[in-house]
Amino acid sequence: xxxxxxxxxxxxxxxxxxxxxxxxxxxxxxxxxxxxxxxxxxxxxxxxxxxxxxxxxxxxxxxxxxxxxxxxxxxxxxxxxxxxxxxxxxxxxxxxxxxxxxxxxxxxxxxxxxxxxxxxxxxxxxxxxxxxxxxxxxxxxxxxxxxxxxxxxxxxxxxxxxxxxxxxxxxxxxxxxxxxxxxxxxxxxxxxxxxxxxxxxxxxxxxxxxxxxxxxxxxxxxxxxxxxxxxxxxxxxxxxxxxxxxxxxxxxxxxxxxxxxxxxxxxxxxxxx
Amino acid sequence: xxxxxxxxxxxxxxxxxxxxxxxxxxxxxxxxxxxxxxxxxxxxxxxxxxxxxxxxxxxxxxxxxxxxxxxxxxxxxxxxxxxxxxxxxxxxxxxxxxxxxxxxxxxxxxxxxxxxxxxxxxxxxxxxxxxxxxxxxxxxxxxxxxxxxxxxxxxxxxxxxxxxxxxxxxxxxxxxxxxxxxxxxxxxxxxxxxxxxxxxxxxxxxxxxxxxxxxxxxxxxxxxxxxxxxxxxxxxxxxxxxxxxxxxxxxxxxxxxxxxxxxxxxxxxxxxx
Amino acid sequence: xxxxxxxxxxxxxxxxxxxxxxxxxxxxxxxxxxxxxxxxxxxxxxxxxxxxxxxxxxxxxxxxxxxxxxxxxxxxxxxxxxxxxxxxxxxxxxxxxxxxxxxxxxxxxxxxxxxxxxxxxxxxxxxxxxxxxxxxxxxxxxxxxxxxxxxxxxxxxxxxxxxxxxxxxxxxxxxxxxxxxxxxxxxxxxxxxxxxxxxxxxxxxxxxxxxxxxxxxxxxxxxxxxxxxxxxxxxxxxxxxxxxxxxxxxxxxxxxxxxxxxxxxxxxxxxxx
Numbered sequence: 001x002x003x004x005x006x007x008x009x010x011x012x013x014x015x016x017x018x019x020x021x022x023x024x025x026x027x028x029x030x031x032x033x034x035x036x037x038x039x040x041x042x043x044x045x046x047x048x049x050x051x052x053x054x055x056x057x058x059x060x061x062x063x064x065x066x067x068x069x070x071x072x073x074x075x076x077x078x079x080x081x082x083x084x085x086x087x088x089x090x091x092x093x094x095x096x097x098x099x100x101x102x103x104x105x106x107x108x109x110x111x112x113x114x115x116x117x118x119x120x121x122x123x124x125x126x127x128x129x130x131x132x133x134x135x136x137x138x139x140x141x142x143x144x145x146x147x148x149x150x151x152x153x154x155x156x157x158x159x160x161x162x163x164x165x166x167x168x169x170x171x172x173x174x175x176x177x178x179x180x181x182x183x184x185x186x187x188x189x190x191x192x193x194x195x196x197x198x199x200x201x202x203x204x205x206x207x208x209x210x211x212x213x214x215x216x217x218x219x220x221x222x223x224x225x226x227x228x229x230x231x232x233x234x235x236x237x238x239x240x241x242x243x244x245x246x247x248x249x250x251x252x253x254x255x256x257x258x259x260x261x262x263x264x265x266x267x268x269x270x271x272x273x
Numbered sequence: 274x275x276x277x278x279x280x281x282x283x284x285x286x287x288x289x290x291x292x293x294x295x296x297x298x299x300x301x302x303x304x305x306x307x308x309x310x311x312x313x314x315x316x317x318x319x320x321x322x323x324x325x326x327x328x329x330x331x332x333x334x335x336x337x338x339x340x341x342x343x344x345x346x347x348x349x350x351x352x353x354x355x356x357x358x359x360x361x362x363x364x365x366x367x368x369x370x371x372x373x374x375x376x377x378x379x380x381x382x383x384x385x386x387x388x389x390x391x392x393x394x395x396x397x398x399x400x401x402x403x404x405x406x407x408x409x410x411x412x413x414x415x416x417x418x419x420x421x422x423x424x425x426x427x428x429x430x431x432x433x434x435x436x437x438x439x440x441x442x443x444x445x446x447x448x449x450x451x452x453x454x455x456x457x458x459x460x461x462x463x464x465x466x467x468x469x470x471x472x473x474x475x476x477x478x479x480x481x482x483x484x485x486x487x488x489x490x491x492x493x494x495x496x497x498x499x500x501x502x503x504x505x506x507x508x509x510x511x512x513x514x515x516x517x518x519x520x521x522x523x524x525x526x527x528x529x530x531x532x533x534x535x536x537x538x539x540x541x542x543x544x545x546x
Numbered sequence: 547x548x549x550x551x552x553x554x555x556x557x558x559x560x561x562x563x564x565x566x567x568x569x570x571x572x573x574x575x576x577x578x579x580x581x582x583x584x585x586x587x588x589x590x591x592x593x594x595x596x597x598x599x600x601x602x603x604x605x606x607x608x609x610x611x612x613x614x615x616x617x618x619x620x621x622x623x624x625x626x627x628x629x630x631x632x633x634x635x636x637x638x639x640x641x642x643x644x645x646x647x648x649x650x651x652x653x654x655x656x657x658x659x660x661x662x663x664x665x666x667x668x669x670x671x672x673x674x675x676x677x678x679x680x681x682x683x684x685x686x687x688x689x690x691x692x693x694x695x696x697x698x699x700x701x702x703x704x705x706x707x708x709x710x711x712x713x714x715x716x717x718x719x720x721x722x723x724x725x726x727x728x729x730x731x732x733x734x735x736x737x738x739x740x741x742x743x744x745x746x747x748x749x750x751x752x753x754x755x756x757x758x759x760x761x762x763x764x765x766x767x768x769x770x771x772x773x774x775x776x777x778x779x780x781x782x783x784x785x786x787x788x789x790x791x792x793x794x795x796x797x798x799x800x801x802x803x804x805x806x807x808x809x810x811x812x813x814x815x816x817x818x819x
Binding site: 021022024026027063064065067093097098099136194197243244245247250 | 568585588589596600798800
Binding site: 030047050054238249258 | 294295296297299300336337338339340341366369370371372373409410467468469470515516517518519520522523
């Protein structure tokens with residue numbers, strides 16, 4: 001199944017509209033190209049409706065949120081809903097500022113998100129309206145471990161039902177759920193957290209996966225998470241003595257470029273709850 | 274001739290003012306440094322005139338267009354015209370939104386562009402006022418092949434005469450023309466299209482070439498296209514098993530860093546029409 | 547001493563709030579992660595106070611200055627002062643436009659900067675109110691050499707006393723002074739100037755060092771400069787035949803990722819005046 005989902009991305013080559021932050025935008029574009037999708041970045045309120053119409057899906061990321069682009073996010077998201085295009089929300093740093101928390105919430109009120117992807121601190125903020133996010137990284141108290149996994153899955157399912165979205169919570173163990181079924185994914189490597197934007201890249205990637213597999217959003221989202229984690233493993237194996245986080249960043253995108261459906265099928269590590 | 278043109282860039286080290294998008298801006302800066310030029314990025318309407326005065330040429334790229342930077346583009350372009358500095362337009366995504374199409378057209382009305390560089394879909398949009406651009410990539414119907422090359426050259430020449438600019442249309446075969454003479458350039462590698470921003474990088478590079486060779490804009494533009502394509506070939510030869518588009522992106526800039534005038538003279542593949 | 551300063555960064559892992567330019571922002575984030583710190587980028591006036599409160603230090607960089615972010619810089623800087631958080635100013639391109647010069651000066655009037663880091667042209671502009679900055683690079687007339695070092699140190703000390711900041715002037719020889727004592731640092735490699743943003747990266751790095759060592763700002767700033775220079779040397783040794791400035795950029799961040807306190811202690815090259 002995941003093999004077919006992966007190959008759909010390569011063959012359909014969906015055009016993904018990204019309204020995203022300026023920190024990791026280049027990596028988001030290159031990872032979309034690596035997987036066979038096509039990126040377009042446009043964040044001006046006056047043009048986003050045109051761009052959304054041209055695209056197959058929309059990725060909204062509030063990583064360097066500013067008041068100029070909030071209307072663009074709303075315009076694009078509403079148009080994507082009208083066209084029944086998949087829309088993903090990455091609530092980067094929700095909980096770190098009132099502006100981010102409130103914007104994430106007003107986006108969720110105005111737009112039906114197909115997928116919401118964040119770390120546990122960000123997702124807790126969305127679920128409760130308050131948060132203890134330490135910047136853009138997850139709080140230590142919010143780390144997903146084998147000890148608290150069952151509780152985390154319950155929380156994720158509950159938030160998925162509440163938000164009517166597929167929810168992707170990434171961490172040492174990743175959880176992907178539609179409220180009924182949950183994939184717990186064990187792919188990835190801790191060193192991925194020492195690169196800026198692996199979360200943003202995963203959000204872009206997930207948007208491509210749900211664009212090319214809009215009839216199976218849960219499985220497509222899980223596949224994207226597995227692909228990103230597997231790329232992190234493959235890239236880590238490739239590291240030699242001097243390679244650090246900058247080379248690792250390149251190697252992850254390279255690994256996506258070379259990934260095949262068979263590799264995914266063979267390398268995916270997950271349980272279903 | 275191309276050797277001398279190339280060496281002029283290295284020895285004159287022109288300062289290039291870029292008003293460009295936030296997706297590929299870092300690569301544009303690094304490719305300018307690789308070729309021996311010096312980049313400055315400034316897009317605030319209040320300061321661009323100062324920066325243009327300090328610079329030897331101006332590169333305007335509408336890749337992540339927003340209403341804040343359109344006046345900056347106009348201010349800088351007019352000042353560059355007044356100072357008789359070369360100015361290049363990269364109409365990224367013209368045809369993909371009304372805002373981009375109209376902005377590209379109003380820029381062309383207000384500013385005399387020394388060079389206009391885009392893919393065939395973007396240039397057709399500028400020539401006709403309407404377009405079928407699929408995002409920032411060329412439409413399949415607009416791909417330049419050996420079958421339609423003669424027609425494409427005629428179109429490019431006609432648009433060059435109409436716009437009074439040197440026109441650079443990039444694709445599998447690149448066309449560079451001043452309306453009279455056309456270079457058809459066969460350098461490059463298909464994998465370059467799997468990196469974000471090779472077009473933006475070429476525009477930055479071309480601006481440096483015309484800054485250092487303002488008396489032979491046609492040949493300088495052709496040389497820049499050859500250098501970029503040749504770098505794509507050299508970098509592709511360097512790829513090993515695990516290398517994908519992220520490593521390829523670095524290798525292209527590295528190849529520009531090491532390129533010599535002799536290498537260009539020996540590696541350039543072109544015909545003149 | 548420098549070993550302990552370095553290790554404090556790794557163990558305390560300070561969260562650094564960056565209001566910076568969109569050219570080099572990704573490298574700033576990755577170099578902060580490489581050294582063990584945590585980056586957050588936020589430049590919207592409405593949220594920067596929240597982000598500053600969450601962070602341990604603030605890095606203000608005017609590299610792509612625009613009128614939208616100037617109030618954000620002021621809000622964040624004042625809050626950081628109120629909280630007695632270290633604040634660094636990187637006056638990129640001060641002297642290149644009236645807007646940059648005036649903004650740098652008004653920031654210095656409104657905010658007490660713990661550290662000011664720039665090249666000699668930028669710092670001269672701040673000291674005198676006028677400048678001859680050629681873009682974002684130092685003027686040839688302003689290069690620090692062994693011939694003019696003594697004069698440069700006197701100037702730096704005088705500006706440090708005037709500004710009540712630790713002043714870091716980077717060049718072939720780097721000067722770090724609190725007005726009394728000056729470190730002249732000989733680490734680094736000329737090829738670092740062929741990468742965009744090594745200055746911005748050093749500013750981000752320095753902010754992390756003073757955040758983790760707020761009781762010894764002079765020494766922490768000197769250590770950051772040594773670490774960056776040493777990384778430039780280590781990365782240069784790693785270059786092979788085809789590697790150019792793009793690979794070099796990655797290798798520098800990689801070198802920071804692997805750096806140890808002992809490596810710094812052993813590799814630091816400096817004199818004290």
